[in-house]
Amino acid sequence: MGFETCGPDEVLVVSGCCHEHSRFISNGRVFVWPSIQQVQRLPANLMTLSVENLKAHSKNGIQVSVLGVAEVKICKNVQDILRVAAENCLGKTEEQIGNILREIVQGHQRAVIGAMNIEDIYCDRKKFSLAVFEQASNDVINMGFQLVSFKVENVLDEEGYLMARKAERARNEATQH
Structure with a gap:
């Protein structure tokens, strides 16, 4: 006993x-x-997951790398969801659980990148983050966890498309004055 x-x-x-x-x-x-x-x-502690999509294609076909951070935790107060977490995660290390959850959020982040223009991803990060959060939340809940937050840390354009657009806008503004 x-x-x-x-x-x-x-x-x-x-x-x-x-x-x-x-x-x-x-x-x-x-x-x-x-x-x-x-x-x-x-x-049951809060897990911070680095979510990277490297060289994903935006809606307008431009390659972009997006680095995000997701905060995820187990749903401790809902017995049915907790039962699902137990079924999916017992016997796994916290690192293994984090990797599974990271892949779920990465997949949704890649889908959102493909559905948005690069300018929107870069300029309206709040809209992008919200779209990833909303899409990934359901699948994360189905694993027995909840997505607490998601934010974009960085958007990189290795092809120089965003810099070229910025330079083009600056030239247009200069010719208008």
Whole structure:
């Protein structure tokens, strides 16, 4: 007989005898019968994921690299979603979980890049970030996590398209005056 304690950055998953379904404990402790019940731990701290799409094609066919940051955490307070997280992630390290979630957000970021013009991606980063957040949130929830935030850190145009457009606008403004 023994008690298992759960810290604020984890969720205990108790399974085995005496319960029809696994029990989820966050921020507390639980009595566990050794040999007939099993305790596993899920990381519940906020994960910061670097999301990179290198040389993706925008809607107007220009190659662009976008570097973003996603903040993701497990849904500790919703039992059904927590059950999904347990099914998908028990036995995996926090790094493995982060890699899975990063790939989900990267895929949605690439889709948004393909749906927007490079000027919109570069000039309206809030709109771009919101589009990635909205598209990725559902798939992240389906993994048992929630996307807390997503922001664009940098937009790079290695072909020089944005610099050429900027120079063109400057020339047009100079000829108008």
